[in-house]
Amino acid sequence: MVVAITKYFDWTLDLLDVVTALLCGEMKEKVFCAIPEGVEVDEDFDCFELLKAIYGLKQASRVWNENFHEFVCSIGFQVSDFDPCLYLKITSGECVLLLVYVDDVLVTGSSTELIMRTKSDLKARFEMTDSGKCAFVLGIEMVYNDNGSVTICQRRYVEDVLKRFGMTDCKAVTSPISS
Numbered sequence: 001m002v003v004a005i006t007k008y009f010d011w012t013l014d015l016l017d018v019v020t021a022l023l024c025g026e027m028k029e030k031v032f033c034a035i036p037e038g039v040e041v042d043e044d045f046d047c048f049e050l051l052k053a054i055y056g057l058k059q060a061s062r063v064w065n066e067n068f069h070e071f072v073c074s075i076g077f078q079v080s081d082f083d084p085c086l087y088l089k090i091t092s093g094e095c096v097l098l099l100v101y102v103d104d105v106l107v108t109g110s111s112t113e114l115i116m117r118t119k120s121d122l123k124a125r126f127e128m129t130d131s132g133k134c135a136f137v138l139g140i141e142m143v144y145n146d147n148g149s150v151t152i153c154q155r156r157y158v159e160d161v162l163k164r165f166g167m168t169d170c171k172a173v174t175s176p177i178s179s
Contacts, residue, residue, distance in 0.1 A: 002086070002099045003142070006108045007150055013142070014107045015134040016119065018068075019127040021103035025063035026052055061102070068126075072098060075121050089118070104137060 006013045032047040054060060069079065072087050077098060080086035087098040089109075096109035096118050105122065109115050122128060134142050136156070143151040162168050 001083075002097060002106060002108060003150060003152070005097070007148070009110065010148070011108045011110060012112075012115070013134045014115070014119070015131040015137060016105040016107060016122060017129045017131065018103040018105065019129065021064050021068075021126070025060075025067035027059070027063060028066075029059075031057070031059065064103075065100075068100060071125050072122075075118075089114070101138060106134060106137065 003013065005011070027050055031050045033050060034047050035041060035045060050057070073079070075089075076091070077087040077089045077096075080088060083099075085100045087100070089096045089098075091111075091114060094109065094111035094114050096107065096111070096114045098118070099106040105128075107115055107119060109118075119130060123130070133144075136142065139154070139157040139160075141153040141156055143153050145151060159168075162170065
């Protein structure tokens with residue numbers, strides 16, 4: 001839907017990637033973990049209390065989402081009633097949309113200035129890489145055509161699956177679906 005909106009209004013679509021997103025939040029409940037083998041501690045403890053979320057922890061994604069949600073709401077965004085991963089900000093008749101999928105954030109909107117300010121605010125709060133114009137998202141390639149249209153292509157994903165299963169030399173067959 002966001003891609004369709006960007007094309008309809010001729011907006012840019014940028015991609016930000018949050019570096020170590022799941023390590024960005026603090027735990028709100030008490031979680032303990034066993035002391036890993038080989039780790040030496042001064043006292044005689046059986047476990048550690050986790051103060052921050054870590055990868056592999058069931059709560060890590062929720063903690064990250066709460067952290068991101070609280071921040072973007074604090075800078076004027078509202079969560080969409082239709083999609084909890086879509087945030088909207090409307091200022092002086094201009095709007096910015098943020099679409100979040102784990103650690104990927106798609107940014108688009110009607111105002112380049114508002115987009116740049118939003119990206120700056122996000123980068124000040126979270127360590128992020130800015131890929132600029134979105135070329136890949138969720139393993140899907142975005143092909144920008146000369147006529148202004150966008151084609152989504154999963155060629156790279158299919159090639160990765162074939163490679164993973166040792167099928168790179170398999171023969172292609174036609175599909176009953178016309179292309």
